[in-house]
Amino acid sequence: MKIERRDFLKGALGGGLLLAADAKPAAARHVAKELPPNAVGILYDATLCIGCQVCVGACKQANNMPVEHTAGTDPLWENPEDLSAKTLNIIKKYGSGDYPVKDTVAGYSFVKRHCMHCLDPACVSACPVSALRKNSDNGVVTYDKTACIGCRYCQVACPFNIPKFEWLSATPRIVKCQLCSHLLAKGGISACCAACPTGASLFGRVEDLRQEAKRRLAMTPGDSYDFPVASLGSKEFQSHKAGHYIQQIYGESEVGGTQYMLLAGVPFDKLGLPTLPDESFVALADGIQYAIYKGMVYPLVVLGGLIYMIRKGEGDKH
Amino acid sequence: MTAPAPLNKTIYTWNFKACAVIAGLAGLFLLWRFFFGIGSVSNMNDGYPWGIWIAYDVVVGTALACGGYAMALLVYVFNKGEYHPLVRPALMTSLFGYTLAGISVMIDLGRYWQAYNIFLPWHSNLHSVMFEVAVCIGTYVMVLWVEFAPTILEKYKAEQLRVRLNRVIFVFIALGILLPTMHQSSLGTMMLMAGYKLSPLWRTGFLPLLFLLTALLMGYAIVMVESFICQAWFKTPSEMPLLSKIAEFIPWLLGVYLLIRLESVNLAGNLALAFNGSLQGNMFLLENALLIAAFVILVQPKNRVRSKMLFLASSAIVLGAALYRIDTYIIGFDPGTGWRYFPSVPELVITLGVVATEGMAYMWVVNKLAVLPKAEHA
Numbered sequence: 001m002k003i004e005r006r007d008f009l010k011g012a013l014g015g016g017l018l019l020a021a022d023a024k025p026a027a028a029r030h031v032a033k034e035l036p037p038n039a040v041g042i043l044y045d046a047t048l049c050i051g052c053q054v055c056v057g058a059c060k061q062a063n064n065m066p067v068e069h070t071a072g073t074d075p076l077w078e079n080p081e082d083l084s085a086k087t088l089n090i091i092k093k094y095g096s097g098d099y100p101v102k103d104t105v106a107g108y109s110f111v112k113r114h115c116m117h118c119l120d121p122a123c124v125s126a127c128p129v130s131a132l133r134k135n136s137d138n139g140v141v142t143y144d145k146t147a148c149i150g151c152r153y154c155q156v157a158c159p160f161n162i163p164k165f166e167w168l169s170a171t172p173r174i175v176k177c178q179l180c181s182h183l184l185a186k187g188g189i190s191a192c193c194a195a196c197p198t199g200a201s202l203f204g205r206v207e208d209l210r211q212e213a214k215r216r217l218a219m220t221p222g223d224s225y226d227f228p229v230a231s232l233g234s235k236e237f238q239s240h241k242a243g244h245y246i247q248q249i250y251g252e253s254e255v256g257g258t259q260y261m262l263l264a265g266v267p268f269d270k271l272g273l274p275t276l277p278d279e280s281f282v283a284l285a286d287g288i289q290y291a292i293y294k295g296m297v298y299p300l301v302v303l304g305g306l307i308y309m310i311r312k313g314e315g316d317k318h
Numbered sequence: 319m320t321a322p323a324p325l326n327k328t329i330y331t332w333n334f335k336a337c338a339v340i341a342g343l344a345g346l347f348l349l350w351r352f353f354f355g356i357g358s359v360s361n362m363n364d365g366y367p368w369g370i371w372i373a374y375d376v377v378v379g380t381a382l383a384c385g386g387y388a389m390a391l392l393v394y395v396f397n398k399g400e401y402h403p404l405v406r407p408a409l410m411t412s413l414f415g416y417t418l419a420g421i422s423v424m425i426d427l428g429r430y431w432q433a434y435n436i437f438l439p440w441h442s443n444l445h446s447v448m449f450e451v452a453v454c455i456g457t458y459v460m461v462l463w464v465e466f467a468p469t470i471l472e473k474y475k476a477e478q479l480r481v482r483l484n485r486v487i488f489v490f491i492a493l494g495i496l497l498p499t500m501h502q503s504s505l506g507t508m509m510l511m512a513g514y515k516l517s518p519l520w521r522t523g524f525l526p527l528l529f530l531l532t533a534l535l536m537g538y539a540i541v542m543v544e545s546f547i548c549q550a551w552f553k554t555p556s557e558m559p560l561l562s563k564i565a566e567f568i569p570w571l572l573g574v575y576l577l578i579r580l581e582s583v584n585l586a587g588n589l590a591l592a593f594n595g596s597l598q599g600n601m602f603l604l605e606n607a608l609l610i611a612a613f614v615i616l617v618q619p620k621n622r623v624r625s626k627m628l629f630l631a632s633s634a635i636v637l638g639a640a641l642y643r644i645d646t647y648i649i650g651f652d653p654g655t656g657w658r659y660f661p662s663v664p665e666l667v668i669t670l671g672v673v674a675t676e677g678m679a680y681m682w683v684v685n686k687l688a689v690l691p692k693a694e695h696a
Contacts, residue, residue, distance in 0.1 A: 128449035150428020167357025281513035
């Protein structure tokens with residue numbers, strides 16, 4: 001078969017235009033990620049949180065993280081301002097005016113931040129060396145420093161700004177919550193949930209946690225209900241009056257769903273959680289990449305075409 | 319057109335010495351970086367994990383080094399043999415640009431000693447755009463060395479090796495066209511993953527195509543700028559007839575780019591953001607104003623034969639396209655948690671040191687190897 005240079009160029013140009021036009025359907029082809037078979041996670045209920053920060057200390061202890069002083073001079077108190085290379089989880093406070101009533105927009109609310117353990121994690125897709133992986137059984141997103149090259153693409157990609165980097169180390173690592181994987185391996189639960197005195201941080205299977213969240217959203221505000229403490233399977237309950245929930249489970253559908261979910265009485269964007277589409281940004285980038293390369297078939301075809309043209313060009317000269 | 323020849327002038331000029339001082343200073347800061355961490359010399363932070371080492375040294379640096387790619391495309395794919403005299407100098411700047419971008423990546427990588435993990439199949443993540451970019455750039459640096467090797471072999475009279483290499487060099491020329499097409503567009507795909515953190519003024523599904531076009535535009539423009547500078551500094555003969563011919567098709571490339579660039583923002587209904595007086599809006603305007611100016615100059619045939627206008631237009635393309643890339647990686651990027659980034663002095667010095675090293679290598683090579691067209695003797 002004889003391919004003329006002109007035809008090849010036409011084909012290449014047409015292909016390029018098709019690719020550009022193809023970008024949207026390609027993204028749609030990316031199938032929504034399903035929950036791993038034994039997905040576990042955390043449900044955080046801001047209306048139950050009293051801001052005691054026991055979870056922050058418990059996390060540090062369980063994960064051997066150093067204390068952090070960022071404000072004030074009292075060496076007895078640890079006071080990290082935000083997640084950092086030394087702090088894997090944190091309680092932050094939203095407040096307006098003189099903070100009269102908890103869990104209202106005009107008042108204040110707490111919020112607990114750490115890795116969301118996305119169903120379609122951008123960091124895992126971004127990582128060139130699979131240092132970040134999503135466990136196929138329990139869905140926990142883990143980090144392996146022996147694989148990591150420190151390129152920090154995970155930080156750029158994470159829509160929640162969770163991975164942190166050890167900027168002042170000669171051998172820096174990426175640091176983020178791994179849902180106390182080492183404790184889960186021994187049949188335990190994550191330290192923050194085990195330590196939480198009110199059940200605001202609740203460990204459990206994601207499917208069950210979603211049910212529990214829906215049960216809470218259906219409660220009549222002000223009526224008393226039983227709330228499980230530490231983990232969904234535990235026998236310990238506390239009675240609390242149901243809060244005025246925003247009718248949304250944050251993490252149920254954001255960027256394809258997350259295994260850490262939140263309930264609150266204040267809109268989530270006020271608590272510093274970004275408003276996100278249901279489709280992950282991974283899907284878009286993946287779709288385009290797939291459309292362009294079709295699993296390296298296209299590049300090889302183009303390479304063949306190029307070699308043909310270069311040889312033919314050389315032949316013309318002689 | 320005269321055949322390429324070594325300039326054979328004094329290498330150790332004041333320019334060379336100035337570059338050496340900057341490179342030396344950068345070396346000291348680098349020592350600091352490797353002992354006390356990236357944060358000890360740079361202003362990068364958890365909100366802005368990539369600074370100028372990536373945005374300038376790699377993302378702009380490799381595009382500036384696309385002269386070899388752009389000329390090879392012209393000579394070998396579009397079969398325009400008459401441009402051949404421009405290939406060698408272009409290839410050399412590509413070689414330096416990409417090699418130094420590779421070195422910059424090693425400076426920027428936190429765990430650089432494990433960088434080879436990218437090439438270990440059990441670590442490779444085929445879904446990662448970063449993986450593709452890293453493998454392509456790594457391979458392309460090697461390809462560039464092979465492509466440039468005949469020039470070095472000529473000098474050292476390794477005739478047998480040169481002949482043997484010439485028999486298979488077409489494979490490397492083909493790879494030298496394929497690989498930049500892949501990774502230059504992927505540098506655009508890379509920032510799609512940033513999602514909402516990237517301003518709608520830059521975030522579009524056309525990012526890969528726009529990055530490919532800017533790579534080509536900067537490739538051709540830098541060949542022109544470089545030719546003018548060599549004429550002024552090294553008194554090499556004028557290549558004006560060839561440059562004018564390149565200038566004939568640049569308006570087409572630039573026109574397609576501008577159409578997609580502006581319409582992708584406009585059709586998404588985000589053009590108003592450009593006029594809200596914010597830094598992002600102003601940079602968007604500046605970036606596109608430079609490219610529109612170049613378009614307006616080059617679209618008029620009479621300007622394509624005037625060296626001043628050509629120099630002005632090609633400089634505007636280099637600046638505008640470079641700004642587009644910096645905007646996409648830094649200015650248009652806002653993690654939204656109050657983080658700020660502006661490069662620190664040591665960080666800037668390290669980047670300047672990389673540029674200075676490139677300058678020194680350039681001065682050495684054009685004096686020793688047959689790259690530039692032979693100077694006319696007065």
